[in-house]
Amino acid sequence: MSIADSSPRSALAVADWRRTSRHLVTRLRQRRLPLLAVLVTMAGAGAFGLVTPRLLGSVVDLVAHGGDTAEVLSRVGWMAAAAIAAAVCAGLGIATAASVFESVLAALREDMIEKVLGLPIARVEEVGSGDVLSRATDDVDKVGEAIGKALPSVLMSGAGVVVTVIGLAALDWRFLLVVVAILPIYLTTGRTYLRLAPPVYAQERVAAADRAHHVLGPVQGLPTVRAFDLGARLSVRIDANSWAVVARSMEAAVLRSRLFGRLNLAELIGMSVILAVGFVLVGDGSLTVGATTAAMLFFLAMFEPIGRLMYVLDDLQSGAAALGRIVGVLDETTPTSADATSDDDGSGxxxxxxxxxxxxxxxxxxxxxxxxxxxxxxxxxxxxxxxxxxxxxxxxxxxxxxxxxxxxxxxxxxxxxxxxxxxxxxxxxxxxxxxxxxxxxxxxxxxxxxxxxxxxxxxxxxxxxxxxxxxxxxxxxxxxxxxxxxxxxxxxxxxxxxxxxxxxxxxxxxxxxxxxxxxxxxxxxxxxxxxxxxxxxxxxxxxxxxxxxxxxxxxxxxxxxxxxxxxxxxxxxxxxxxxxxxxxxxxxxxx
Known part of the structure; x- marks a missing residue:
C-alpha cells in the first residue's frame, strides 16, 4: 500500500456491548472465589463506615441531654476502631480487586498479542498497521485503566450504597423517601449517558486509530516521504486527523460536564429531602436530633459512592469502547489452514x-x-x-x-x-x-x-x-x-x-x-x-x-x-x- 493512499480498506471488527460483556463476564467467572472475597471485604468496609456517622448522631444526643464525658469518649473510641476496621476491609478489598482485575488484564493482553501476531500478514496490511497497533497498545491501556480504577470502584460503590440504604431504613423507613427522590435523577442521568456516550467514545477510539495510522505510515516510509517531498502534504493529513481526535474528545468532555451537573442537582435534592423528613420526625417526637444528624451523614456517605459510581462511568465507557475493539480482534476469524505435515509431491x-x-x-x-x-x-x-x-x-x-x-x-x-x-x-x-x-x-x-x-x-x-x-x-x-x-x-x-x-x-x-x-x-x-x-x-x-x-x-x-x-x-x-x-x-x- 502506498503512502499516498494509506487508508485501510477493511477495518477490523468492533464487538457490540453484548459480546463485550459476555467476554468480560467469562473472564471474571474464572476467578469467582477471589471476586467473592472482594465483595465481602468491600461490604464490610461499607458497614464499618456507617458506625462513625451513627455514633456521631448519638454523641449529639448525649451532648443535648447533658451526657458525661466518659460516654462521649467511649463512642469516640468505637468510632476510631470502626474507622480502622473500615480501612482494613477497604485495603484488603482493593488489594484483592487489583489482583483479580490485573490478572484479567494480563490474560487479555496476552490473548490480544497472540491474536495479533497470528493474524495473516495480508490481513494486517489490509486494515492498516495503525489500527492494529492502536488496539494492541492504546486500547489495551484504556482497558487497563478501566479495570484497574473503574471496576473496583463500581464494586466498592455498589456495596456502599446497599449498606447505606439499609442503614437509613434502620433509622426510620421514611428516610427512604430520599431514595425515591434521587433515584429517578440517577437513572435518567445514567441511561442518557449510557445511550450517548458509547458512540462518542467509540468514535474517539476510531479517530485515535486513524491518527496512529496516518502518523505511522509516513514514519515507516520516511525515505519515500523525503524523496518525493511529501512532508507538507502528509502533515496536513496528520493535522486533520489530530483535530478529529480533539473534536471527539471535546464531545466526551461536554457529556462529562452534563453528567457532573446532574449529580450535583441530585445531591441538593437529596439533602433537602433528608432535612425535610428529619424536621417532621423531630417535630412529632418520632426521632431525635442525633438520629436525624446520623441520617444526613448516612446520605452524604451514600452520595459519595453513588457519585463515584457515576464518575467512573466515564472510564467505564472509554474502557468498554476499547474492550469492544479488542474483542473484535479476538473474534477475528482466520482461514482454514493445511496441515504442516502434508506430503510434498516434488513439483516445487x-x-x-x-x-x-x-x-x-x-x-x-x-x-x-x-x-x-x-x-x-x-x-x-x-x-x-x-x-x-x-x-x-x-x-x-x-x-x-x-x-x-x-x-x-x-x-x-x-x-x-x-x-x-x-x-x-x-x-x-x-x-x-x-x-x-x-x-x-x-x-x-x-x-x-x-x-x-x-x-x-x-x-x-x-x-x-x-x-x-x-x-x-x-x-x-x-x-x-x-x-x-x-x-x-x-x-x-x-x-x-x-x-x-x-x-x-x-x-x-x-x-x-x-x-x-x-x-x-x-x-x-x-x-x-x-x-x-x-x-x-x-x-x-x-x-x-x-x-x-x-x-x-x-x-x-x-x-x-x-x-x-x-x-x-x-x-x-x-x-x-x-x-x-x-x-x-x-x-x-x-x-
Whole structure:
C-alpha cells in the first residue's frame, strides 16, 4: 500500500456491548472465589463506615441531654476502631480487586498479542498497521485503566450504597423517601449517558486509530516521504486527523460536564429531602436530633459512592469502547489452514494464471504463471513498477491471489498455516529487522534447536563469521534496540544466516543487495549464492550479474511475464532483456 493512499480498506471488527460483556463476564467467572472475597471485604468496609456517622448522631444526643464525658469518649473510641476496621476491609478489598482485575488484564493482553501476531500478514496490511497497533497498545491501556480504577470502584460503590440504604431504613423507613427522590435523577442521568456516550467514545477510539495510522505510515516510509517531498502534504493529513481526535474528545468532555451537573442537582435534592423528613420526625417526637444528624451523614456517605459510581462511568465507557475493539480482534476469524505435515509431491513451486491487485479494478499482476523446480534458481527482472515485489509477496503467501493458484509441493500456499509456510518459504527483502536480545537468540529464530556449531556454520556461509569473532561477547553480544549497532550489510548477512538455519524449501530474495555498495553487493551475492546452494530460489535481481548466474530468467513487464529462458537464450533473442543487459553492460564499461 502506498503512502499516498494509506487508508485501510477493511477495518477490523468492533464487538457490540453484548459480546463485550459476555467476554468480560467469562473472564471474571474464572476467578469467582477471589471476586467473592472482594465483595465481602468491600461490604464490610461499607458497614464499618456507617458506625462513625451513627455514633456521631448519638454523641449529639448525649451532648443535648447533658451526657458525661466518659460516654462521649467511649463512642469516640468505637468510632476510631470502626474507622480502622473500615480501612482494613477497604485495603484488603482493593488489594484483592487489583489482583483479580490485573490478572484479567494480563490474560487479555496476552490473548490480544497472540491474536495479533497470528493474524495473516495480508490481513494486517489490509486494515492498516495503525489500527492494529492502536488496539494492541492504546486500547489495551484504556482497558487497563478501566479495570484497574473503574471496576473496583463500581464494586466498592455498589456495596456502599446497599449498606447505606439499609442503614437509613434502620433509622426510620421514611428516610427512604430520599431514595425515591434521587433515584429517578440517577437513572435518567445514567441511561442518557449510557445511550450517548458509547458512540462518542467509540468514535474517539476510531479517530485515535486513524491518527496512529496516518502518523505511522509516513514514519515507516520516511525515505519515500523525503524523496518525493511529501512532508507538507502528509502533515496536513496528520493535522486533520489530530483535530478529529480533539473534536471527539471535546464531545466526551461536554457529556462529562452534563453528567457532573446532574449529580450535583441530585445531591441538593437529596439533602433537602433528608432535612425535610428529619424536621417532621423531630417535630412529632418520632426521632431525635442525633438520629436525624446520623441520617444526613448516612446520605452524604451514600452520595459519595453513588457519585463515584457515576464518575467512573466515564472510564467505564472509554474502557468498554476499547474492550469492544479488542474483542473484535479476538473474534477475528482466520482461514482454514493445511496441515504442516502434508506430503510434498516434488513439483516445487507452481503458480498458475495469477492475478492480483491491492484495490479492486487496479490489477498489478495479470495472468502470471511461474514454475520453480526443486533446487532451481530463477531470476526475476523488470523495470521499477513492473510488479516484481508484488509477485514475490504473492508467491510467498503474504497476499493471496485474487485469481489463480500458488502451490508448493502440491499444497496450495494460501491454505498453509503461517508457521508452516514460513518454514517452507523464506522471503528476504531489503528491510531486515534485528531483534532485541543476544545475537545468538536473534539467529536461533531460524532454528531454536540449533547448537552453537550449527550457528557458526550458518555464519560462515553468510560471510558474517569474521565480524562476529571481532565482538567481545561473540554470540552473546546484545543487539537490537539499545544494543550493538549493526550496519545494513551485516544485517543482511545475519538474515542470510537465519535463512540457512531455517532451511526453507524455497527462498525468495527481493533485491536484498540493493542498498549495499559495489564491494558490499558483491560479497552479499557470494554469500547468497552459498546459502541458496541446493535450495530453490527466486531472485529479484537488482544487479543483472545475479540474473546471468541463474538457471532461468523471467522478464516481468507491466504485471506480465513477457520473456522466459536462460541468460544466453534471452540475450540471443534480442528482446527486452537483451536491451536491459546491453544497457547494464554499457554502464559498467563507463565505470
Amino acid at each position: 513451486l507452481v503458480a498458475e494464471r495469477i492475478e492480483f491487485g491491492y484495490t479492486a479494478g487496479h490489477p498489478i499482476l495479470d495472468d502470471v504463471s511461474v514454475t520453480i523446480r526443486p533446487q532451481e534458481h530463477v531470476a526475476l527482472v523488470g523495470v521499477s513498477g513492473a510488479g516484481k515485489s508484488t509477485l514475490a509477496a504473492v508467491l510467498a503467501g503474504i497476499h493471496p491471489p485474487t485469481a489463480g493458484t500458488v502451490r508448493l509441493g502440491g499444497v496450495e500456499v494460501a491454505t498453509m498455516r503461517d508457521a508452516a509456510r514460513a518454514h517452507r518459504i523464506a522471503l528476504l527483502t531489503q528491510e531486515v529487522h534485528v531483534f532485541t536480545g543476544t545475537l545468538r537468540d536473534d539467529l536461533l529464530l531460524g532454528d531454536p534447536d540449533a547448537d552453537d556449531e550449527r550457528v557458526w556454520q550458518a555464519l560462515e556461509k553468510s560471510g558474517a563469521a569474521d565480524w562476529v569473532r571481532t565482538l567481545d561477547d561473540g554470540l552473546g553480544t546484545v543487539v537490537g534496540a539499545h544494543g550493538h549497532e549493526i550496519d545494513s550489510m551485516t544485517q543482511q548477512q545475519l538474515a542470510l544466516a537465519r535463512i540457512d538455519l531455517l532451511d526453507a524449501d524455497l527462498v525468495i530474495v527481493d533485491e536484498a543487495t540493493a542498498d549495499a555498495g559495489s564491494a558490499g553487493a558483491g560479497r552479499l551475492e557470494e554469500a547468497a549464492a552459498t546459502v541458496l546452494a541446493g535450495r530453490s530460489a527466486l531472485i529479484i535481481a537488482h544487479r543483472l550479474s545475479q540474473a546471468a548466474a541463474a538457471d532461468r530468467i523471467l522478464h516481468l513487464d507491466s504485471g506480465r511475464v513477457v520473456e522466459s529462458g536462460s541468460h544466453d537464450e534471452l540475450v540471443a533473442a534480442g528482446g527486452g532483456y537483451s536491451e536491459i543487459w546491453a544497457a547494464w553492460m554499457r554502464g559498467r564499461d563507463e565505470l
